[in-house]
């Protein structure tokens with residue numbers, strides 16, 4: 001047997017220094033954090049509350065419900081999504097889950113069971129008739145959640161998108177596909193983006209009035225989830241799922257063993273959050289969200305979002321000012337999708353390769369770390385403002401430099 005590596009971390013970590021330095025890291029998606037969130041998480045870990053029912057921890061449940069309602073107010077969600085309204089307990093409500101994937105899974109299961117009830121199905125015999133829909137740009141985890149919820153992979157429709165809708169879902173195309181399914185005797189069950197809105201990333205921006213229009217029409221959807229652990233200064237894990245009818249979740253997810261029976265539950269006046277999630281046990285996640293909202297307040301949270309968007313806008317301006325580059329998808333928030341354009345003798349395929357090499361070389365410098373994706377068959381670089389920053393000066397120099405392969409940023 002060979003000798004043990006006494007410092008496994010040093011050999012496991014690649015040389016890509018930027019990958020581990022938040023201020024140089026522009027890949028994937030935001031994972032912002034804050035002192036308030038860390039303190040909340042630390043206290044929650046120390047208390048180790050497992051508030052599955054209200055009775056198991058009234059404080060954990062009430063604080064979660066309160067923090068969710070505050071956030072709903074900040075997002076100007078309709079009161080139908082709130083746990084408590086001015087007139088008392090509504091039919092809707094929220095729950096904090098670990099990830100968006102879980103939010104998709106529980107809402108898919110609820111939609112599946114509601115569809116089965118609609119068809120008068122005996123047991124699960126009609127599951128092969130149920131269909132679900134999403135844009136081809138919908139996060140890949142949706143397709144995983146569909147499989148976990150038991151949908152037939154052949155009935156998971158990925159609707160193609162294109163530049164004409166800025167890679168958004170085209171309602172006419174969606175209707176066409178749904179109609180064809182209905183005509184074929186299938187049961188249309190779930191649309192990610194219409195019945196459920198996945199606002200994992202962008203939801204946080206909607207606390208700012210200037211971005212709130214992205215949630216227009218939310219009053220007509222059944223559920224919406226967004227993740228403060230992405231962009232609202234809250235450490236993992238914290239995905240807020242809001243539903244218009246909490247019973248649709250509990251009809252599918254409720255468990256009622258003898259040892260959990262209690263008067264509070266029987267009164268119907270309290271929320272047992274275990275009935276809105278996969279597991280029974282649950283962390284006291286409401287505390288960190290409460291701490292973030294209580295500590296920073298509306299103005300500071302909005303400032304944080306605006307500052308990240310300003311950094312992305314600054315970067316976008318650098319890219320647009322250089323005609324060797326193109327911005328591939330219109331920028332809405334703090335993510336810029338861009339690439340070196342195919343020009344002259346360079347084909348689109350050549351450009352894909354040039355962009356790949358550019359990214360690899362850039363990432364090797366240790367000065368910045370980007371990720372890529374493919375949009376409309378093009379290899380595209382993603383510049384995402386991902387870490388909470390108090391200043392923008394570090395990025396002033398992140399503008400394109402004369403083209404070799406080290407285009408930018410050579411000195412941030």
Ligand SMILES: Cc1ncc(COP(=O)(O)O)c(C=O)c1O
Pocket residue numbers: 029098099100101102139141198199200201227239
């Ligand atoms: C829009 C969107 N949906 C879903 C996900 C997956 O989130 P999670 O890891 O919380 O399941 C992400 C992650 O980046 C995302 O941005």
